[in-house]
Amino acid sequence: MSFCVDYFLKFTRISAATLKYYDDEYGSLNRANISYFKSVEGLFVGNTNYDGRFRENYSPKKEDKKTLRILLMGDSFVEGIDVFSVNHFAQYIETILSKKLNRKVEVLNCGRGNATIHTMSYYFYNYLSKKYDIDLVLLFTEGRDIYDSGDGNSYPSTFYKLDSFNNLVKGENWKNTPEYNLHKKLLSMPILKYYENSGYFRLLYRAIARTRIQGFKQITFGKFFDAPKELNYHNSTSHDELSRITKKLYDTLSTFNKGQVVFVLRNKPTYTPAIEEYISAKNYKYFNLADTFDDFNIKNTKIDAYYFKATNTYGGHWNNDGHKTVGTFLANKIYTHFNEFVMPGYEK
Amino acid sequence: MLAASYFFYGYWDWRFLILLVGSSLMDYYFGLLIFKAKTKPLKKAWLVFSLALNLGILLFFKYFNFFIDSFGASFGNHLDFLHLHILLPVGISFYTFQSLSYTIDIYREKLSPTKSILDYCLFVGIFPHMVAGPIVRAKDILPQLASLQKPLKNDFNIGFSLITIGMFQKVLIGDTAARFVDHIFADPQYYSSSELLFSLLMFAIQIYADFAGYSNIARGSAKFFGIDLIDNFNQPFFSKSITEFWRRWHISLSTWFFDYLFNPLVISFRNWGRFGIAMALMITFFFSGLWHGAGTKFIIFGLLHGFALTFEFYTKKFRKKLFGFLPIRINAIISTLLTCTYVVFTWLFFRAANNDVVMLYLNRLFVNHTTSTISLDLYGIFFTYFIAIMVIDYFELKTKNHEFLAQINPAIKFGIAIPLWVGVILYMYTILKPMPFIYFQF
Numbered sequence: 001m002s003f004c005v006d007y008f009l010k011f012t013r014i015s016a017a018t019l020k021y022y023d024d025e026y027g028s029l030n031r032a033n034i035s036y037f038k039s040v041e042g043l044f045v046g047n048t049n050y051d052g053r054f055r056e057n058y059s060p061k062k063e064d065k066k067t068l069r070i071l072l073m074g075d076s077f078v079e080g081i082d083v084f085s086v087n088h089f090a091q092y093i094e095t096i097l098s099k100k101l102n103r104k105v106e107v108l109n110c111g112r113g114n115a116t117i118h119t120m121s122y123y124f125y126n127y128l129s130k131k132y133d134i135d136l137v138l139l140f141t142e143g144r145d146i147y148d149s150g151d152g153n154s155y156p157s158t159f160y161k162l163d164s165f166n167n168l169v170k171g172e173n174w175k176n177t178p179e180y181n182l183h184k185k186l187l188s189m190p191i192l193k194y195y196e197n198s199g200y201f202r203l204l205y206r207a208i209a210r211t212r213i214q215g216f217k218q219i220t221f222g223k224f225f226d227a228p229k230e231l232n233y234h235n236s237t238s239h240d241e242l243s244r245i246t247k248k249l250y251d252t253l254s255t256f257n258k259g260q261v262v263f264v265l266r267n268k269p270t271y272t273p274a275i276e277e278y279i280s281a282k283n284y285k286y287f288n289l290a291d292t293f294d295d296f297n298i299k300n301t302k303i304d305a306y307y308f309k310a311t312n313t314y315g316g317h318w319n320n321d322g323h324k325t326v327g328t329f330l331a332n333k334i335y336t337h338f339n340e341f342v343m344p345g346y347e348k
Numbered sequence: 349m350l351a352a353s354y355f356f357y358g359y360w361d362w363r364f365l366i367l368l369v370g371s372s373l374m375d376y377y378f379g380l381l382i383f384k385a386k387t388k389p390l391k392k393a394w395l396v397f398s399l400a401l402n403l404g405i406l407l408f409f410k411y412f413n414f415f416i417d418s419f420g421a422s423f424g425n426h427l428d429f430l431h432l433h434i435l436l437p438v439g440i441s442f443y444t445f446q447s448l449s450y451t452i453d454i455y456r457e458k459l460s461p462t463k464s465i466l467d468y469c470l471f472v473g474i475f476p477h478m479v480a481g482p483i484v485r486a487k488d489i490l491p492q493l494a495s496l497q498k499p500l501k502n503d504f505n506i507g508f509s510l511i512t513i514g515m516f517q518k519v520l521i522g523d524t525a526a527r528f529v530d531h532i533f534a535d536p537q538y539y540s541s542s543e544l545l546f547s548l549l550m551f552a553i554q555i556y557a558d559f560a561g562y563s564n565i566a567r568g569s570a571k572f573f574g575i576d577l578i579d580n581f582n583q584p585f586f587s588k589s590i591t592e593f594w595r596r597w598h599i600s601l602s603t604w605f606f607d608y609l610f611n612p613l614v615i616s617f618r619n620w621g622r623f624g625i626a627m628a629l630m631i632t633f634f635f636s637g638l639w640h641g642a643g644t645k646f647i648i649f650g651l652l653h654g655f656a657l658t659f660e661f662y663t664k665k666f667r668k669k670l671f672g673f674l675p676i677r678i679n680a681i682i683s684t685l686l687t688c689t690y691v692v693f694t695w696l697f698f699r700a701a702n703n704d705v706v707m708l709y710l711n712r713l714f715v716n717h718t719t720s721t722i723s724l725d726l727y728g729i730f731f732t733y734f735i736a737i738m739v740i741d742y743f744e745l746k747t748k749n750h751e752f753l754a755q756i757n758p759a760i761k762f763g764i765a766i767p768l769w770v771g772v773i774l775y776m777y778t779i780l781k782p783m784p785f786i787y788f789q790f
Contacts, residue, residue: 001763001764001767001768002767004767005767005768005770005771006767007732008520008732008736008771009520009771011728011729011732012524012729012732012733013729014520014524014771014775035725039527039528039531040780042531043527043528043531043532045528045722045725045726045729046722046725047725083538084538084539084543084720084722085722086540086720086721086722087538199771200770200771200774203771203774203775203778204774206774206778207774207775207777207778209778210777210778210779210780211777214780219776219777222782308534309534309535310530310531310533310534310535311530311531319535320535320538
C-alpha cells in the first residue's frame with residue numbers, strides 16, 4: 001500500500017521532484033530531464049531538458065547558421081516557472097520575432113531562481129558561453145545585483161568576486177555552508193539515495209521546510225496562533241549605489257560577443273535607478289520594462305501583470321498576462337533595434 | 349455535544365451562530381404550533397409563515413444580490429450600489445432545508461414534534477453534518493438523539509474507516525486536483541483545448557472527492573457518537589443515466605427535492621399527463637440549480653440536468669428498442685460513458701466564474717481546437733487520479749457500503765490506513781492555506 005500511495009504522490013505531482021542539485025564546479029543547478037511541477041503562484045507542469053533548462057530542447061550548436069539564437073540570463077523572473085512553457089515570454093519572442101525577421105529564432109532560457117549577477121556571470125562565462133552558439137544575450141538585471149556579495153553568497157553557487165587588484169576571481173563559499181555539508185552527508189548514506197525517488201520523502205522534506213517558515217503550532221492549530229506575515233509583493237525603491245563588483249561585471253558582460261548584450265531593466269520588485277544611470281552613462285544597450293508597465297499594471301490598461309487569481313497572491317513574478325506583455329515588448333524592441341546589433345548574415 | 353457543535357460553528361464567525369440558534373428556536377416553536385393547531389387552515393397558516401421566514405432568511409443572505417443584479421439587468425441598469433456586503437453564513441442552505449423538512453413533515457402528520465428543545469437544536473446544529481450535509485431528516489435523527497448511548501467498539505471502527513477514506517478523498521485527491529483546476533479556470537484564454545478539457549475532467553474528480561470525502565468524514569465523525577447519518581453518495585460515476593446519477597449523487601438533496609417539491613408538483617400537474625411530469629422535473633431542477641448558488645450559471649446547470657431527465661423520461665421505450673440489440677455489458681459501458689460525458693459537460697457551468705469563461709470553453713472545446721505538447725503529461729496525471737477514485741468506488745460497490753475498510757482484517761486495515769494518513773498529514777503540513785470544502789459555500 002505504501003508503494004501505491006508513494007506512486008500516487010509522485011504521479012499526481014503532489015510531491016514534485018526536487019529541482020536543484022549541487023554541481024561540484026557551479027554549485028546549485030537545475031537537474032536535467034525531470035518532470036517538474038509548481039503551483040505556489042501560477043501553474044507550471046513540464047520537464048527540464050538535458051541541461052536543466054525549461055521550455056526548449058535546442059542542441060548547443062545551431063543547426064542552421066541563419067538561425068538567430070538569443071540567450072536569456074536572469075533569476076526566477078526569467079526562469080518563469082509560474083506559467084506553462086508555451087506562455088513563457090521566450091515563446092512570444094520566438095514567435096513574433098521569427099515572423100518579423102522571417103527566419104528561425106531560438107531562445108534559450110537560462111534563468112535560475114534566486115541567481116544574481118555574481119553567480120549568473122560565473123556560470124555564463126565558464127559554461128554557457130563555451131557550450132552554446134549565442135548571437136544575442138538578454139541580461140535581466142534586478143535590485144539585488146548592485147550589492148557586493150563579498151565572501152559569501154545567499155545563493156549556493158560559485159560566484160565572481162573581486163580580488164585586491166580588481167580582478168574577477170572565483171568564490172566558492174557555498175561549499176562550506178552547513179546546508180551543503182548536510183546534503184553531501186545525506187547523499188552518502190545509501191538508504192537516503194531513495195529520497196529523490198520517494199514521494200513520501202519529498203513530501204516530508206517540504207513539510208519540514210513549511211513548518212520551519214510557518215511554525216508547528218500555527219499549522220497544527222491554525223486560528224489559535226498568529227500566522228506569519230504572508231509573503232506579498234511590495235513596491236520599493238533602492239537609492240543605493242552600484243558596488244565595484246557589479247560595475248566590473250556589467251562592464252565585462254557588455255563586451256561579450258562584440259557587445260551583443262542587451263540589459264533588460266526590471267522595475268520590480270525593487271526599482272533601482274542606479275542601474276539605469278550606470279548603464280545609460282556607459283552607453284550600453286538596454287530595454288527598460290518600466291516602458292511597458294505602469295506599476296503592477298500593463299501600460300494603459302487595468303490588467304495586473306503580477307497578480308495570480310487562482311492563488312490570490314502577489315508572489316513577485318509575472319502571470320500569463322505579464323509574460324505575454326514582456327515577450328511582445330522585447331520582441332518588438334529587438335526588431336526595432338535590430339540594425340544596431342552586429343550580426344553578420346542577419347539583415348532585415 | 350450541542351455546546352461542542354456550536355463552538356465548532358462559531359469558531360468560523362460567532363455572529364452567524366446567532367442566526368443558527370435563532371433559526372433553530374423559531375422552527376422548534378413553529379413545529380409545536382403546527383402540531384397543536386386545531387384546524388387545517390390554521391396549520392397551513394403556521395406552515396406558510398414558517399416557510400416564508402426560513403426562505404426569507406435564505407433569500408436575504410444568499411440571493412439578494414443576485415436578484416438585484418437580475419432586476420437591474422432586465423432594465424439595463426447597474427444596481428451594484430444596492431448590494432449587501434455580507435458574508436454567506438456557512439451551511440445556511442443545508443440547515444434551512446433540514447428545518448423546512450421538519451415543519452413540513454409535522455404539517456403532513458408524518459412526524460410528531462420533539463419535546464426537547466435541546467434535541468431539536470442538536471438535530472439542526474450537530475457538527476458533522478451542519479455545514480455541508482448530508483441533509484438529514486428529523487425522523488431519522490431525533491429518535492437517535494433521544495436515545496443516545498455510549499458508542500460501541502464497532503462504531504469507532506466504522507467511524508475510523510470512514511474518516512480515513514474521507515480524508516484521503518478530500519485532502520489528497522480533491523485539494524490536490526484543485527491545484528490544476530483553479531489555475532486553468534482562472535486564466536482559460538492561455539490554455540489549449542486539451543488543457544481545458546483536462547481541467548474540466550479534473551474538476552469532476554475534485555468536486556466528487558471533495559464532497560464525497562466530506563460526507564464520509566461527516567458520517568465517520570457522527571459514528572464516533574453512535575449516530576448514523578445517511579449515505580450521500582453511491583458511486584455516481586457508475587451511473588448509466590442522468591436519472592440514475594441523481595439517485596447516486598448528493599442523495600440527501602435529491603431525495604429532499606423529490607419529497608418536498610417534485611412529488612407535490614406531480615400531484616398538482618396530474619391532469620397534464622406526461623407533460624406534467626416533465627414540467628415538474630424542469631421546475632425541480634431549476635430550483636436544485638438555484639439551491640447551489642445565486643447565479644445564472646447554477647440555474648443553467650440545473651436546467652441542463654432537468655432537460656436530460658425529461659429527455660430520458662420521454663425516450664425510455666424508444667431507447668430500449670433502439671439499443672436493445674446490444675449486449676447488456678456493452679450497453680452499460682456506452683450508457684455510463686455517455687452519462688459521465690454529459691455530467692462533466694454540465695460541471696462547466698457549475699465551475700466557470702462567469703459566462704465569458706463558459707463561452708471560451710465551449711469555443712475551444714467544440715469549435716477552435718488547439719493542443720499542446722504537455723497534454724500527455726496532464727492526462728497521465730488525470731489518469732492517476734481517476735484510478736484512485738475508481739479503486740475506492742470499486743471496493744464500495746463490491747462491498748455495497750462505504751465502510752469496507754472496517755470489515756477487513758485489522759492488520760490489512762492498518763496497512764492501508766497508515767500510509768494514507770501519513771500522506772494526508774504530510775501534505776497538510778506543506779500547504780500554505782487549507783482548502784475549504786466546495787459545498788461550504790452553499
